[in-house]
Amino acid sequence: MPSFDIVSEVDKQEVKNAVEQANKEVSTRFDFKGSDARIEQADYVLTVFADDEFKLDQVQEVLNNKLIKRSIDIKCLDFGKVEKITGNKVKRTVTVKTGVEVELAKKIVKEIKDSKLKVQASIQGETVRVTGAKRDLLQETIALVRKQIPDFPLQYQNFRD
Numbered sequence: 001m002p003s004f005d006i007v008s009e010v011d012k013q014e015v016k017n018a019v020e021q022a023n024k025e026v027s028t029r030f031d032f033k034g035s036d037a038r039i040e041q042a043d044y045v046l047t048v049f050a051d052d053e054f055k056l057d058q059v060q061e062v063l064n065n066k067l068i069k070r071s072i073d074i075k076c077l078d079f080g081k082v083e084k085i086t087g088n089k090v091k092r093t094v095t096v097k098t099g100v101e102v103e104l105a106k107k108i109v110k111e112i113k114d115s116k117l118k119v120q121a122s123i124q125g126e127t128v129r130v131t132g133a134k135r136d137l138l139q140e141t142i143a144l145v146r147k148q149i150p151d152f153p154l155q156y157q158n159f160r161d
Contacts (some may be wrong), residue, residue, distance in 0.1 A: 002138055003131040004159040006108060006145060008100050008152065010076055015096060016041060018066040025062055036089060039063055044096040053082055056090050073153035099126030104152060111148045117141055135161060
């Protein structure tokens, strides 16, 4: 039976490259001269440091542009609250979301079942597997999920006939 998987993945190496490029740009920009503006990465958790909230937003904007250029959807970023460190310095934690969360997976399965398409959707860890009798039904399912869930970056992989 034909099947495919609905996943949400982000290439860790591309995130690392985007962080390095953003740090390089921030270190050379005139408006950040003498400031402690930088981005640190620990796996899929990024920490943005700056002297004040305005500069923090500027560094975040540079990071977002670098991520977009490396074809990483910024809808997968989860922005934390701005925290004060010492003096005027502030930081923000940005988490890169990977994998389809349980609530989102349940919503996807519910949307597929409500559509009355003759396919089966099952949650398998951080992926949703969809199987059907015909390839055309699977393509309709992909179109349906793209239309119903536009606010989260999903990829459709492992398409088997």
